[in-house]
Amino acid sequence: MSTTGKQSSKTDSSLRFQRILVAVDGSDGSRKASEVAVGLAEKFDAQLYVLHAFQGYPEYMTMFPSAPSPSGEAIEAYETYARKAALEVVGRTVSMAEKKGVKAKAKTTDNWFCG
Secondary structure, X not given: OOOOOOOOOHHHHHOOOOEEEEEOOOOHHHHHHHHHHHHHHHHHOOEEEEXXXXXXXXXXXXXXXXXXXXXXXXXXXXHHHHHHHHHHHHHHHHHHHXXXXXXXXXXXXXXXXXX
């Protein structure tokens, strides 16, 4: 395929996707990526996996000893909100996929790290 998404040569016609992963974060860029991923999954009858990874309570907040520490309730409220927002973000892409007859599976996780 060419960068415009149109088939550009005979050799490209053998391109086949079985599984497609799209990571979403709710931004305009991820919405556009979702549209492209759904389109490809529809075209190739591929399984679409939609992922949103979020970090629990921001660790950097604990690196400032002079800053007041949030309560356990505040941390729990933040993490509950983050999980709910993540489900909404992946849900929009899954809904878009299902409307086009694309099989889509959603995954949210707070079990990631930067190393």
